[in-house]
Amino acid sequence: MKRLVCALLIFAGIGVPASRVEAAVLDQVKTKGFLQCGVSQGIPGFSAPDDKGNWTGLDVDLCRAIAAAIFNDPTKVKFSPLSAKDRFTALQSGEIDVLSRNTTWTLSRDTSLGLNFTGVIYYDGQGFMVRQDKKVNSALELSSASVCTQTGTTTELNVADFFRSRKMKYEIIAFATADETVKAYDSGRCDVFTTDVSQLNAEKLKLAKPADHIILPEIISKEPLGPVVRQGDEQWFDIVKWTLYAMINAEEMGVTSKNVAEMTKSPNPEIKRLLGTEGKFGEALGLPNDWAVRIVKHIGNYGEIFDRNVGAGSKLGIDRGLNRLWSKGGLQYAPPIR
Amino acid sequence: MSEIADAGRRKGRSLLDNPRLRAILVQSLLLIAIASLAWMLIGNVRTNLASRNIASGFGFFDVTAGFAISQTLIPYEESSTYGRAFVVGLLNTLLVSAIGIVLATVLGFAVGVARLSSNMLLSRLAGAYVEILRNLPLLFQILFWYLAVLGTLPGPRQSLSLAGEIFLNNRGVFVPKPLFAAGSGAVALAVVAGSALAIILAIWARRRRLATGKIIATGWITLALVLVPPAVTFVIMGAPLSFERPELKGFNFDGGLRVVPEFLALLFALVTYTAAYIAEIVRAGILAIPRGQTEAAYSLGLRRGLTLRLVVVPQAMRVIVPPLTSQYLNLIKNSSLAAAIGYPDFFYVFAGTTLNQTGQAIEIIAITMAVYLAISLVTSALMNWYNRRLALRER
Ligand SMILES: N[C@@H](CCC(=O)N[C@@H](CS)C(=O)NCC(=O)O)C(=O)O
Numbered sequence: 001m002k003r004l005v006c007a008l009l010i011f012a013g014i015g016v017p018a019s020r021v022e023a024a025v026l027d028q029v030k031t032k033g034f035l036q037c038g039v040s041q042g043i044p045g046f047s048a049p050d051d052k053g054n055w056t057g058l059d060v061d062l063c064r065a066i067a068a069a070i071f072n073d074p075t076k077v078k079f080s081p082l083s084a085k086d087r088f089t090a091l092q093s094g095e096i097d098v099l100s101r102n103t104t105w106t107l108s109r110d111t112s113l114g115l116n117f118t119g120v121i122y123y124d125g126q127g128f129m130v131r132q133d134k135k136v137n138s139a140l141e142l143s144s145a146s147v148c149t150q151t152g153t154t155t156e157l158n159v160a161d162f163f164r165s166r167k168m169k170y171e172i173i174a175f176a177t178a179d180e181t182v183k184a185y186d187s188g189r190c191d192v193f194t195t196d197v198s199q200l201n202a203e204k205l206k207l208a209k210p211a212d213h214i215i216l217p218e219i220i221s222k223e224p225l226g227p228v229v230r231q232g233d234e235q236w237f238d239i240v241k242w243t244l245y246a247m248i249n250a251e252e253m254g255v256t257s258k259n260v261a262e263m264t265k266s267p268n269p270e271i272k273r274l275l276g277t278e279g280k281f282g283e284a285l286g287l288p289n290d291w292a293v294r295i296v297k298h299i300g301n302y303g304e305i306f307d308r309n310v311g312a313g314s315k316l317g318i319d320r321g322l323n324r325l326w327s328k329g330g331l332q333y334a335p336p337i338r
Numbered sequence: 339m340s341e342i343a344d345a346g347r348r349k350g351r352s353l354l355d356n357p358r359l360r361a362i363l364v365q366s367l368l369l370i371a372i373a374s375l376a377w378m379l380i381g382n383v384r385t386n387l388a389s390r391n392i393a394s395g396f397g398f399f400d401v402t403a404g405f406a407i408s409q410t411l412i413p414y415e416e417s418s419t420y421g422r423a424f425v426v427g428l429l430n431t432l433l434v435s436a437i438g439i440v441l442a443t444v445l446g447f448a449v450g451v452a453r454l455s456s457n458m459l460l461s462r463l464a465g466a467y468v469e470i471l472r473n474l475p476l477l478f479q480i481l482f483w484y485l486a487v488l489g490t491l492p493g494p495r496q497s498l499s500l501a502g503e504i505f506l507n508n509r510g511v512f513v514p515k516p517l518f519a520a521g522s523g524a525v526a527l528a529v530v531a532g533s534a535l536a537i538i539l540a541i542w543a544r545r546r547r548l549a550t551g552k553i554i555a556t557g558w559i560t561l562a563l564v565l566v567p568p569a570v571t572f573v574i575m576g577a578p579l580s581f582e583r584p585e586l587k588g589f590n591f592d593g594g595l596r597v598v599p600e601f602l603a604l605l606f607a608l609v610t611y612t613a614a615y616i617a618e619i620v621r622a623g624i625l626a627i628p629r630g631q632t633e634a635a636y637s638l639g640l641r642r643g644l645t646l647r648l649v650v651v652p653q654a655m656r657v658i659v660p661p662l663t664s665q666y667l668n669l670i671k672n673s674s675l676a677a678a679i680g681y682p683d684f685f686y687v688f689a690g691t692t693l694n695q696t697g698q699a700i701e702i703i704a705i706t707m708a709v710y711l712a713i714s715l716v717t718s719a720l721m722n723w724y725n726r727r728l729a730l731r732e733r
Pocket of ligand 1: 040041042043082083084102103104105150152153154155176177178179181195196199203223225
């Protein structure tokens with residue numbers, strides 16, 4: 001019913017004459033005193049509440065980084081858990097300021113939804129999980145399988161492409177939330193559970209017996225996951241975009257949450273520009289000049305948040321893979337600050 | 339100047355003094371106000387959507403949908419359009435609603451009558467049924483049927499089977515599918531002809547009874563008329579019927595007719611839940627008929643069953659039908675809870691998946707409202723027609 005509420009919200013908002021100029025998102029956030037951030041309903045490692053009820057994860061840390069840059073306080077964020085189906089409506093209607101919820105960047109989402117993707121926080125791809133006792137070693141052996149997935153995702157479209165282009169029979173059962181999907185898979189209604197590989201790893205932890213399931217080697221799609229904002233506010237678009245870039249640049253320059261205070265004394269001009277001891281780059285964004293110091297001090301650089309949430313230092317233990325820095329053979333590459 | 343104004347005022351006053359004219363005036367003003375408000379709203383919505391770069395319009399209906407649907411009554415593929423997905427979803431909603439309404443009515447009447455039974459055990463059981471089913475949230479009942487009942491069935495390889503023909507597992511129910519060969523047309527024709535004769539016989543028997551008061555036993559003749567011609571044709575045409583058996587192939591059964599567990603779970607939940615309400619309506623309807631009617635029937639020598647069937651229920655129907663209509667409407671609307679278990683009903687396919695993949699919330703929510711409104715209005719219209727037929731005719 002959330003979806004209906006969302007739709008009615010846009011309806012209400014959108015029915016009033018257009019003459020009223022909307023305030024810039026940054027100003028709205030400052031007046032509210034917090035950032036409203038759309039996240040998932042619980043994917044460990046990406047966005048999930050911990051045992052104390054605090055939201056944690058890679059996607060969550062991006063929101064905290066934005067809050068740190070604006071308020072110098074990473075706790076000034078409120079989170080809206082959203083299902084895959086409801087997420088865009090929530091952003092369009094202004095219910096949230098930024099959507100940071102394992103969302104794949106696609107052309108139609110970037111254009112006809114009136115939204116903009118600000119970058120890629122995680123390079124992902126879609127995979128399949130099956131029960132070990134089905135004795136399947138490859139996705140090509142999945143003919144005639146029943147497949148569980150979540151509706152309103154790129155996943156349900158990719159899986160249709162995969163099976164139909166190979167003329168393999170299959171049956172798809174799509175559920176509204178991740179929990180329903182996982183429950184149906186766990187109960188044996190489906191032979192296969194499919195979604196982005198990172199989420200397969202995360203959801204696996206929720207199964208009754210995680211060890212009984214394997215993830216097949218095939219990756220059937222490109223899923224660049226990134227934060228999303230509404231079109232029409234270039235300043236806000238830049239802030240969200242450069243928050244992620246600041247974290248990637250910080251990793252590249254060796255600036256970490258532990259050494260950031262010393263690094264402000266560094267003579268290296270690149271580091272000086274990043275940390276605001278030279279130039280007025282923060283101001284150009286509408287932020288204080290030490291914006292990147294705030295981000296790295298409170299949250300860390302990209303490598304740190306990756307490691308802590310999904311990488312070697314976490315329960316998921318996912319390999320950096322494509323998400324290594326470009327200089328280390330990966331795809332993570334941030335434009336220079338100058 | 340003042341004279342003209344005066345005249346105008348006087349004329350105006352006399353016009354406004356006419357109650358009929360005044361009513362028409364007020365109503366048309368209201369209509370104009372509502373229409374212009376709607377016009378303004380639509381205009382604003384369009385400009386605002388455009389200024390936010392959100393796509394609008396109804397062009398998406400012939401764009402390729404790209405997603406698969408697990409139950410389709412008409413041919414549908416991933417390469418079909420959103421328009422076709424719309425129809426598939428609508429048919430799925432109509433299917434579960436129509437079957438649900440029929441079964442809920444049967445079960446509801448049975449429970450309602452049982453509750454009034456003089457057999458203590460039966461009436462207590464019926465009472466317990468009503469109280470339990472009516473007081474648990476429907477969503478919970480749907481999930482119960484889906485996860486706790488159908489979800490615990492064995493997998494396809496360990497299917498429960500009936501005579502090796504019908505299979506039951508956590509992927510649904512599989513039954514042999516009838517394949518009609520050449521010559522089945524003639525059999526179908528025989529069925530139609532036989533039934534037509536049976537109906538003519540029934541009409542004739544009724545006329546006779548009304549005219550002469552004699553009851554003619556037509557039961558056996560009717561049965562013969564319906565069964566014998568098709569059977570004879572079937573044999574003459576060389577048994578033009580075979581069955582395609584469901585067979586285990588790979589992960590699942592292939593071939594045969596299949597009913598998916600999502601449909602069954604939704605249907606069971608809707609039927610048992612709505613039947614509890616219908617039972618109460620039926621009980622109230624029967625209790626509303628004065629006891630004197632029953633006593634009069636008894637003193638005419640009618641048996642209990644006949645009294646109920648010929649005297650009580652026909653009168654009770656007048657009390658039962660109007661609230662029954664609203665239960666039917668509830669069942670149709672409740673079927674939209676299908677999303678929770680992934681049954682591809684209209685709400686789910688259209689206001690869920692299609693809305694999300696196209697992002698056109700406003701158009702889709704508006705169409706969805708219109709569709710449910712239309713289904714409800716048609717249902718009420720049918721029930722109202724039925725109700726008028728039942729209404730007391732003064733003679
Ligand atoms: N990246 C894909 C899929 C993202 C997605 O929503 N995946 C599901 C798979 S389990 C999920 O994260 N669900 C969590 C939830 O609904 O809270 C997309 O953007 O469409």
